[in-house]
Amino acid sequence: MFNGNSGLKRGLKRVAAKVLSINWFRPVPSRLKLYLVRRAGVCDWHWYARHALGRRSAFSEGPSHFISFGNAEGRSPSPLFDPAWYCGRFGLRASPLDALTQYVLIGDWIGLSPSPWFDTRYSRAGAKTATGMAAIRPQLGRYLADYRETAGPHPLFDQDWYLDEYPDVRASGANPLVHFLYDGLSEGRLPNPYFEPEWYREAHPDIGDGNAFSHFVLYGAAEGRSPGPEFNSRQYLDANPDVAATGMNALAHYLAIGRQDGRELGKRPLALNDLVAKRNSEVLPLPSGVVDIVLPVYRDLMVTRNCVESVLRSKNRVATRLHIYNDRSPEPEVTAYLREVAEANPSVHLVENVENLGFVRTVNAGMAHAMEHGDSLGALLLNSDTIVSADWVDRMVAHMSPTVGSITALSNNATICSYPKLGANPLPDGVNAGTLDALARATNAGVSVEIPTGVGFCMLISRSALEIAGLFDAEAFGKGYGEENDFCMRSAKLGFRHRLAMDVFVEHVGEVSFADDSKPGKVIAQRVIDERYPDYGAQVARFCSMDPGFAARMRLTLAVWKERARPTVVLLTHSWGGGTERAVQAMAMSMGQTHEVVVIRPIEDLGGSGEVRVSRLSEFDGFDFLFRYHSPDELASLLHVLGATTLQIHHLVGFGASVRRAISLSKIPFSFHVHDNYAICPQIMLTDAEGNYCGEPDASGCDACIAQRPSNGASDIRNWRVQHEWALLGAQEVIAPSKDAAARMQRYAGVPVRAQYHEEDIGSNPVTLGAGIRPYRVLLLGVMAAHKGLNQLKAIAEESRRLGNPLQIHLIGYPQADGMKDLGFTWSGAYEEDELDDLIARHNPDAFLFISQAPETYSYTLSHALRTGRPIAANRLGAFTERLVGVPNSLLLAHDAPASEVVRSLLTWLDGVYSRELV
Structure with a gap:
C-alpha cells in the first residue's frame, strides 16, 4: 500500500535538492x-x-584578494566552509562566494x-541561547566568533578533550x-581520545596512504570501522542495538551521548603486536x-617479616x-x-607511634618526613602484607615524568x-x-597504562604531586580506605596523571594491617568519594570496560603458560552454539586439567584478513578477546604466540581460506x-529444500540443490569438497561422534575416521512403566526446525x-514456524x-x-531421554539407529513414512509397551 507520508517526504527532498542545485545568487x-557573508561571521581573514596568501600580516588584503x-581560483574565505564539497552534494554549479552566500541564507x-568537519545541527543543539546579533548569525558564524558558546562543532571532534590534551x-x-x-x-x-591514524591505516590497509581522519569522517565511520585500538565500533553497536537502529555511527554516538549515559565501550580488538612480549634490553636512565619507601606496620609478624625481608633483599x-612506621602494634613480637x-x-628509619594513628595519619607522617629531604623523588607507599622482588x-621510577602523579604496581x-x-x-x-x-619485567618492559586512581598497597607518589596536591585527607578518611582515591582525583584536577606499571608485580595478601576497620571504612569512604567526585564511579567503570x-x-599470562610448560591446545570452531558448542566446551573442560586450552571462533574473513574471537575457559586466567589479523601469516603467528602444540578443528564455517x-x-x-x-x-x-533427507544424490543432484538453494558461497559440489578436503586429508586423526557419521565421512573423504561418542556409554535403565492411559503423553525436545522434522510433526499432530x-x-522448546497458533501440539519455549x-x-x-529428517x-x-529410562521412538537415520540398538522399549521409524503410518506404529508400539486394558 502507498504510504502518503513517506511519499510526501521523498517529494519534498527532491524539491529541496532541486532548489539547492540552482545558483540563485549569481x-x-x-x-x-561578500558584505553578507562577512556580516554573518563566517569569514576568517587572518586564516x-x-x-x-602565505603570510600572517596581510589581514587587510584578504577581502580584496x-x-x-x-573566488575565481576556487578558494574559500572560511576555514570551515568547503565549497567543492558543499556544491558536490547538490550538483550546485557556483563560485565559492555564491555557494557560501547560499549556505548563509538558506543552507544554515x-x-x-x-x-565534512562541521555539523550544523550538532553544533546548534549544543549551543547556548543566543542574543543580539549572534541570534541571527548562522551557526558556523557563531562558532567561529566564539567556540566556547557551543558544546562542539562535530560529534567526532571532542573539543573539550582537545583543549585539555x-x-x-x-x-x-585559537x-x-x-x-x-x-x-x-x-x-x-x-x-x-579514540582515533589513532597509524592504527587506522594498519587495520584498514585499503585506504592507502591518504589522510586517515578524512577517510574515517567521510566513509569509515558510516561503514562501521573502528577508529583506533581503544574503541570497537562493532562491539559498541552490538551492545547498543538502539544506536544501530538510528543509523548514527558508533563513535559519534558515544562521544555525543553514550559517554554521558555511561554506556560501556568494550575491549578493543588486539593485534599481533599486542601479544608479543615488550622486551627492552636498554639500561634505562634513572633520575x-x-x-x-614508607612502610606502615600494625600486626601479623609472618607477613610483616616476609615484606620487610623482600624489601631488604631487593637490588635497585x-x-x-x-621508613618503617610501627603504628603501636598490639602484637609484641x-x-x-x-x-x-x-x-x-x-x-x-624506624618510627614507633606513641598512639595508634591509623593508616592515613601514619603514611602522612611518613610522606611529610620524606619531603623534608631535598633529594627525595617522592614517597613509595608499601603495605606490610606485600612481597617485592x-x-x-x-x-x-622509570615510569615517572613531570605530569605523572603516581605509579602503582x-x-x-x-x-x-x-x-x-x-x-x-x-x-x-x-x-x-x-x-x-621476573616474567612481568621481561614481557612488559617499560609498559604502563593510565588509570583513574592508584591503589595504595604499592604506590609511588611523586614529589611534585605531594607538594601541589598535598597529603592524604586524614580527617575524611579516618584509619584508611579511599584516601588514595581522593588524592588521585584531587591531583588529577591539578593536571597530574596516574599510571599502572605493567612491568612490576608485587604480591599482596590484602587487608591485614587494618583489617578490623576495613569494611565500615569502605562504606564511609565511598560515600565521601561519591559526594566529592560524582564522576568517579563512571571513570572507574569506563576503565574496567576498556581495560587498557x-x-x-x-x-604476562602467555609467559606464565610458557613457564609452566604445559602443552597448549587450540580448538577452532564456530559461534552458532548447539551440539558442536557443547562438545567443544566439554572438550575444553576435560583437557583443562592437564593443558592450556584456547578456543578460537571466526568473526569475519575478508579474503586474507579478518577477525577472530579468542577465549579460554578458566576460573583463574580465563579471557575473551577479539584478534584482528591482516594476513594468514599473522593468524599463524597468533597460534605460535599462544604456544599451541596441537590444534583441533571442530568447525570451519566462517573462517574462509585464511585458516x-x-x-x-x-x-x-x-x-x-x-x-x-x-x-x-x-x-x-x-x-532438501523442504527439510527432508536428500538421500545423498550424485554430483549432478547436489549441483541442482546448490543452484536451487545457494548456501555458504558454494558454486558446485566438486569444488566445495575440494575446498574443504584439506582439513580431512591433512589431519593426523579424524574423529566422528558416531559410527554412522564416521562411515559417511570416510566414504566421501577416503581417509580413516574413528568413531568416539561425546559421552561414555549412557545405556538405559528402564523404569517400571505401570499402566498408561490414552492419550499417551509424547514429548519432543529442542528447537523444531524443518530439518528436525517440523513438517512431519505437523502431519503427525494433524493425524492424531x-x-x-x-x-x-x-515440545520442550519451540517450533520455527509462522502462524503457530493451531499446530495440534503444545510447546513450552x-x-x-x-x-x-x-x-x-x-x-x-x-x-x-525424535523425528529428525537429517542424519x-x-x-x-x-542422551537426556535415555537417562530417564522412558520409551523412545526415533527415525531410522544417523546416530539414532546405532544408539538405540538394544535399548529396551525403543522403536525405529522410517524417516519418510506417511503420518498415518507413523501414528499407527506409535500407538501399536505404546499399547504393547504399556500392556494394559485401555481406558
Whole structure:
C-alpha cells in the first residue's frame, strides 16, 4: 500500500535538492555577497591571509584578494566552509562566494553542513541561547566568533578533550577545530581520545596512504570501522542495538551521548603486536635522587617479616630510604622484630607511634618526613602484607615524568590493578611472586597504562604531586580506605596523571594491617568519594570496560603458560552454539586439567584478513578477546604466540581460506572433529529444500540443490569438497561422534575416521512403566526446525487429531514456524541446557519422539531421554539407529513414512509397551 507520508517526504527532498542545485545568487553583485557573508561571521581573514596568501600580516588584503583572485581560483574565505564539497552534494554549479552566500541564507537555516568537519545541527543543539546579533548569525558564524558558546562543532571532534590534551592550543586562544585541521593533523594531534591514524591505516590497509581522519569522517565511520585500538565500533553497536537502529555511527554516538549515559565501550580488538612480549634490553636512565619507601606496620609478624625481608633483599640502582612506621602494634613480637631490623640495618628509619594513628595519619607522617629531604623523588607507599622482588623500585621510577602523579604496581590483589583479572586473585599454580615479577619485567618492559586512581598497597607518589596536591585527607578518611582515591582525583584536577606499571608485580595478601576497620571504612569512604567526585564511579567503570592493561596482562599470562610448560591446545570452531558448542566446551573442560586450552571462533574473513574471537575457559586466567589479523601469516603467528602444540578443528564455517593458510604456515599438527556434514555439503544437514533427507544424490543432484538453494558461497559440489578436503586429508586423526557419521565421512573423504561418542556409554535403565492411559503423553525436545522434522510433526499432530487425539504431543522448546497458533501440539519455549532434566520430569512423558529428517551425528537431547529410562521412538537415520540398538522399549521409524503410518506404529508400539486394558 502507498504510504502518503513517506511519499510526501521523498517529494519534498527532491524539491529541496532541486532548489539547492540552482545558483540563485549569481546575479547578485559580488561585493554585496561578500558584505553578507562577512556580516554573518563566517569569514576568517587572518586564516585566509595565512593559507591563501602565505603570510600572517596581510589581514587587510584578504577581502580584496578574494574578490579579485581567490573566488575565481576556487578558494574559500572560511576555514570551515568547503565549497567543492558543499556544491558536490547538490550538483550546485557556483563560485565559492555564491555557494557560501547560499549556505548563509538558506543552507544554515535548514541544517546543512558547510564541510565534512562541521555539523550544523550538532553544533546548534549544543549551543547556548543566543542574543543580539549572534541570534541571527548562522551557526558556523557563531562558532567561529566564539567556540566556547557551543558544546562542539562535530560529534567526532571532542573539543573539550582537545583543549585539555593540548594546553598550548588553549593558551593560544585559537579555534580548536581550525587548529586541528590546519596544524594539528600535520603535527600528529588527535581529534578525540579514540582515533589513532597509524592504527587506522594498519587495520584498514585499503585506504592507502591518504589522510586517515578524512577517510574515517567521510566513509569509515558510516561503514562501521573502528577508529583506533581503544574503541570497537562493532562491539559498541552490538551492545547498543538502539544506536544501530538510528543509523548514527558508533563513535559519534558515544562521544555525543553514550559517554554521558555511561554506556560501556568494550575491549578493543588486539593485534599481533599486542601479544608479543615488550622486551627492552636498554639500561634505562634513572633520575638522580632518593625514593623514600614508607612502610606502615600494625600486626601479623609472618607477613610483616616476609615484606620487610623482600624489601631488604631487593637490588635497585636508584637510591632508596626505608621508613618503617610501627603504628603501636598490639602484637609484641611485631615490635620486637622491627627493632631487630632497625638495629641490624642502620639505614632503616624506624618510627614507633606513641598512639595508634591509623593508616592515613601514619603514611602522612611518613610522606611529610620524606619531603623534608631535598633529594627525595617522592614517597613509595608499601603495605606490610606485600612481597617485592628484584629491582622493583627502578622499574616504578622509570615510569615517572613531570605530569605523572603516581605509579602503582601490578598485583594479584589490587582491585583495578590486579592480575590476571581485576579484583582479588590467587597466584598462578606453580609460580611464586618473584617468578611472576621476573616474567612481568621481561614481557612488559617499560609498559604502563593510565588509570583513574592508584591503589595504595604499592604506590609511588611523586614529589611534585605531594607538594601541589598535598597529603592524604586524614580527617575524611579516618584509619584508611579511599584516601588514595581522593588524592588521585584531587591531583588529577591539578593536571597530574596516574599510571599502572605493567612491568612490576608485587604480591599482596590484602587487608591485614587494618583489617578490623576495613569494611565500615569502605562504606564511609565511598560515600565521601561519591559526594566529592560524582564522576568517579563512571571513570572507574569506563576503565574496567576498556581495560587498557588487558594486552599486557595477556602477555604476562602467555609467559606464565610458557613457564609452566604445559602443552597448549587450540580448538577452532564456530559461534552458532548447539551440539558442536557443547562438545567443544566439554572438550575444553576435560583437557583443562592437564593443558592450556584456547578456543578460537571466526568473526569475519575478508579474503586474507579478518577477525577472530579468542577465549579460554578458566576460573583463574580465563579471557575473551577479539584478534584482528591482516594476513594468514599473522593468524599463524597468533597460534605460535599462544604456544599451541596441537590444534583441533571442530568447525570451519566462517573462517574462509585464511585458516587453511595459517595452519599450513604454522606447521602445527591438528585433528579434525566431525560434528555435521559441512565439509561435504554446503547445506550442512544433507536435507532438501523442504527439510527432508536428500538421500545423498550424485554430483549432478547436489549441483541442482546448490543452484536451487545457494548456501555458504558454494558454486558446485566438486569444488566445495575440494575446498574443504584439506582439513580431512591433512589431519593426523579424524574423529566422528558416531559410527554412522564416521562411515559417511570416510566414504566421501577416503581417509580413516574413528568413531568416539561425546559421552561414555549412557545405556538405559528402564523404569517400571505401570499402566498408561490414552492419550499417551509424547514429548519432543529442542528447537523444531524443518530439518528436525517440523513438517512431519505437523502431519503427525494433524493425524492424531483426526483420530480423536490418542497422542498428546508436547515440545520442550519451540517450533520455527509462522502462524503457530493451531499446530495440534503444545510447546513450552526456549530453555537452558541445565533445565532440561527438570522440565522432562515435570512433564512426565509416556514416550519420547525424535523425528529428525537429517542424519544426526550424535544428539545430546537423546542422551537426556535415555537417562530417564522412558520409551523412545526415533527415525531410522544417523546416530539414532546405532544408539538405540538394544535399548529396551525403543522403536525405529522410517524417516519418510506417511503420518498415518507413523501414528499407527506409535500407538501399536505404546499399547504393547504399556500392556494394559485401555481406558
